[in-house]
Amino acid sequence: MNTETHTHTHTHSHEAPAMAPGSPIITVTESAAGKIRELLSEEGKAESGLRVFVQGGGCSGFQYGLMIEEGSGVGDQLFESNGVKLFVDPVSISYLKGAEVDFVDTITGGGFTIKNPNATSTCGCGSSFTA
Numbered sequence: 001m002n003t004e005t006h007t008h009t010h011t012h013s014h015e016a017p018a019m020a021p022g023s024p025i026i027t028v029t030e031s032a033a034g035k036i037r038e039l040l041s042e043e044g045k046a047e048s049g050l051r052v053f054v055q056g057g058g059c060s061g062f063q064y065g066l067m068i069e070e071g072s073g074v075g076d077q078l079f080e081s082n083g084v085k086l087f088v089d090p091v092s093i094s095y096l097k098g099a100e101v102d103f104v105d106t107i108t109g110g111g112f113t114i115k116n117p118n119a120t121s122t123c124g125c126g127s128s129f130t131a
Contacts, residue, residue: 025097026052026079026086032103032112033082039068049078049085052101052114054092062095064114 028036028050036050051069054062072078072087079086081101088096099116 025077025093025099026081026088027100028081028084028086029100029102030082031105032101033084035103035110035112036084043068045070049087050101051087051089052092052096052099053089054095064116066101066112066114 037046040046040048045068048068048070049072051065051067053065053067055065057063069087073089075090076087077090077093079088086101095118096114096116097118099114099118102113102115104111104113
């Protein structure tokens with residue numbers, strides 16, 4: 001009697017479609033990613049992500065916006081950094097190439113900041129810029 005056991009291991013990769021070569025357009029630091037995951041689990045939205053956008057306003061002409069987003073919209077580009085999904089609309093993407101979302105905890109309170117290499121000048125509040 002033959003009692004051989006056969007184990008089959010299938011490796012199926014469930015990776016997102018390949019993105020353009022090079023580094024991701026927008027990255028999230030480990031501390032920001034941890035904070036975002038914390039917020040998503042508090043709201044029971046583990047599958048959601050963070051929308052990063054640029055809008056007119058602020059003392060330098062543009063300001064950044066960050067918000068929890070359930071899913072991508074029309075034309076959005078989806079990135080993933082440190083396990084966090086990032087949604088960026090087609091208009092904002094050109095301003096945010098190479099930007100990094102960070103979370104800073106200070107005595108006055110914590111907050112997300114965006115380090116943007118494309119900003120030619122930023123104001124003291126760190127949330128608006130000119131390009």
